[in-house]
Amino acid sequence: MSGLGTKQRILDAARTLFAEHGFPATSLREITKHAEVNLAAVNYHFGSKDGLLKELVNECIEPINTERIRLLDAAEAEAGGQPLVMRDLIRIFLEPAVRELCDQGSAMPCILSRLHHEPHAGLEEMMSDILAPTITRFVTASHRCLPHRTPEELLIRGHFMIGAMLHLLDFNCEELVPGLGINEEVISGYDFRLEQLISFCTAGFDG
Amino acid sequence: MSGLGTKQRILDAARTLFAEHGFPATSLREITKHAEVNLAAVNYHFGSKDGLLKELVNECIEPINTERIRLLDAAEAEAGGQPLVMRDLIRIFLEPAVRELCDQGSAMPCILSRLHHEPHAGLEEMMSDILAPTITRFVTASHRCLPHRTPEELLIRGHFMIGAMLHLLDFNCEELVPGLGINEEVISGYDFRLEQLISFCTAGFDG
DNA sequence: GTCTATACTCCGATAGAC
DNA sequence: GTCTATCGGAGTATAGAC
Incomplete structure (x- = not known):
């Protein structure tokens, strides 16, 4: 999960976690922890x-x-x-x-x-x-x-x-x-x- | 919206607001405001x-x-x-x-x-x-x-x-x-x- | 039994330093 | 580009008034 860029790592983690727990039940903190990136990176790359x-x-x-x-x-x-x-x-x-x-x-x-x-x-x-x-x-x-x-x-x-x-x-x-x-x-x-x-x-x- | 009991007023307000904005986008604070009841009444009557x-x-x-x-x-x-x-x-x-x-x-x-x-x-x-x-x-x-x-x-x-x-x-x-x-x-x-x-x-x- | 006031934790978002 | 710090708002839990 570390060879790719930040943006792609976020997308991959989000895809998995959204599918597993649903969109509302998945927090950005979970996603960024799985992707091993900073919380604020989501807002930087995707706005929200x-x-x-x-x-x-x-x-x-x-x-x-x-x-x-x-x-x-x-x-x-x-x-x-x-x-x-x-x-x-x-x-x-x-x-x-x-x-x-x-x-x-x-x-x-x-x-x-x-x-x-x-x-x-x-x-x-x-x-x-x-x-x-x-x-x-x-x-x-x-x-x-x-x-x-x-x-x-x-x-x-x-x-x-x-x-x-x-x-x-x-x-x-x-x-x-x-x-x-x-x-x-x-x-x-x-x-x-x-x-x-x-x-x-x-x-x-x-x- | 005031003639009925607290529980029923919450149900009515929630039904309307969930349908309008969706479940995740509707806060309990909105619901209880519309129903003119206290926030904690939701947890009392429905648990969550x-x-x-x-x-x-x-x-x-x-x-x-x-x-x-x-x-x-x-x-x-x-x-x-x-x-x-x-x-x-x-x-x-x-x-x-x-x-x-x-x-x-x-x-x-x-x-x-x-x-x-x-x-x-x-x-x-x-x-x-x-x-x-x-x-x-x-x-x-x-x-x-x-x-x-x-x-x-x-x-x-x-x-x-x-x-x-x-x-x-x-x-x-x-x-x-x-x-x-x-x-x-x-x-x-x-x-x-x-x-x-x-x-x-x-x-x-x-x- | 019902209802309220209040406090607690966690969320998404953002400003600003680096 | 990235990170730290922080904000307002969310859902929840509880102690206590009626």
């Missing part, structure tokens, strides 16, 4: 605790949306003006997020999905700025797949999809459902979850 | 800020799950041993929550859906204790509707449904999507949202 969070989130979701746009461009180019297959469109939206977030050592999913439901000054605007173009593209493309659906129906279903995805990212099954014969190994696998999610949403958009 | 939140949540979700169980009992009695229709089963699960939460002046939905994604000591156990019997009943009943699905598939799809419902409860569309011709009045209506959610999930379980 919220600023630190914002940088963490930005560094995480920006590449995901870039990848979504890239895949969408490629798919639409290949389709040559024809509507996409809805299942492919949904996979383009979900797979980069699930893959990327679950490859980072399972720290960011918890942080991110919690954030979607807790307001933070300036953070929602940032998320919207990054996500809005993707959502617009998604709704437009899905309207071509399912022309019998109104834009309102497609937008609200897009939000159902986001809600389901967020819930998938951070929930653990350990807590619930005794006596149903659930195989924990099966239901914990991310491949299983992703494919189930894609199937659920694909059918949901059509239903 | 988390205890206050817990009571608020419990008082809200317990009647919802009682209603779910009641509707499920009635539907299964009426079906006389035959499997339920999946759409009816899903409505039994979703409608009490959406109706009840949206009838309370739109304060609890925000609080509740945020809570699902932020860990609080003791609160997750309480939620699990209340929700577990309902989920077990739901998975069992859905397995009778859709016998070709494994319990793992049904459980994970149940969680997708919960995620979509939570997202529906607190999201506002104002932020997003310019240029898609979205009718805000349509997409903001809870009847519209509920029926869309039920259709989305019914198809999703089958797909």
